[in-house]
Amino acid sequence: MDTSVICPRFETAISLLSQRWTGLIIYQxxxxxxxFSHLTEVIGISGRLLSERLKNLEAQGLVSRTVYPETPVRIEYALTEKGFSLKPVMDEIQNWSQVWIDPAETTKV
Amino acid sequence: MDTSVICPRFETAISLLSQRWTGLIIYQxxxxxxxFSHLTEVIGISGRLLSERLKNLEAQGLVSRTVYPETPVRIEYALTEKGFSLKPVMDEIQNWSQVWIDPAETTKV
DNA sequence: TATAATTGGTTACATAAAGTAACTAAGAGA
DNA sequence: TCTCTTAGTTACTTTATGTAACCAATTATA
Known part of the structure; x- marks a missing residue:
């Protein structure tokens, strides 16, 4: 019997990226x-899910949340070093998509 | 108003990888x-979903399905060129996970 | 003084996707 | 005939996501 198992670290990493919207949020x-409102518009995600995802990403140390007590209040979300270090992953996805995705049929899977 | 929109090709690519299990299947x-049965064991996915995912991946030209009419029948799933070209993406996820994922807490997101 | 506008969310409910376990088809061998 | 194996499928439950209405804080406007 084959006991080989997928690398747990890889599994954790890809389970993160496999959550709907998470990859797009990081990319953006x-x-x-x-x-917040800019992210909802650009990504096309609802407030409910964006809120949930940003909380998760913050809890995992990928995103930081900064409050500017202006009027009306301004809250900015930014990548941490850990989040920004996913850039090479995003770049490779971008590269792949340029070669293999036909722009004529960029419909959802 | 900001009309900037996320690259449609990138969006298509990441919507593919954002489907649960798809990344793991390609990685494996x-x-x-x-x-089929080996994939279910190694990945820990149910037959129902593996079947569904493999059909999608085949339809998208990422995976091929080969029937060997032995007894009992043997059916092998393999990456196509398009599927294999995702290796750099997987490598970068692997790299990132080695640096940023603590093996002590490789629990699910 | 009341009303409205803005940002950054939350709540309640409907729909879609995923998890679970039992079942099936086809062929070969006992 | 009965059982074994692989490769799935079916029916049903649970979880995740989509949708739209709502709320709190603060300031501008009528």
């Missing part, structure tokens, strides 16, 4: 700190 | 063609 934040 | 197949 690579271009700099952004506000 | 990087080590060579494998049978």
């Amino acid at each position: 934040l690579l271009s700099g700190p952004q506000r | 197949l990087l080590s060579g063609p494998q049978r």
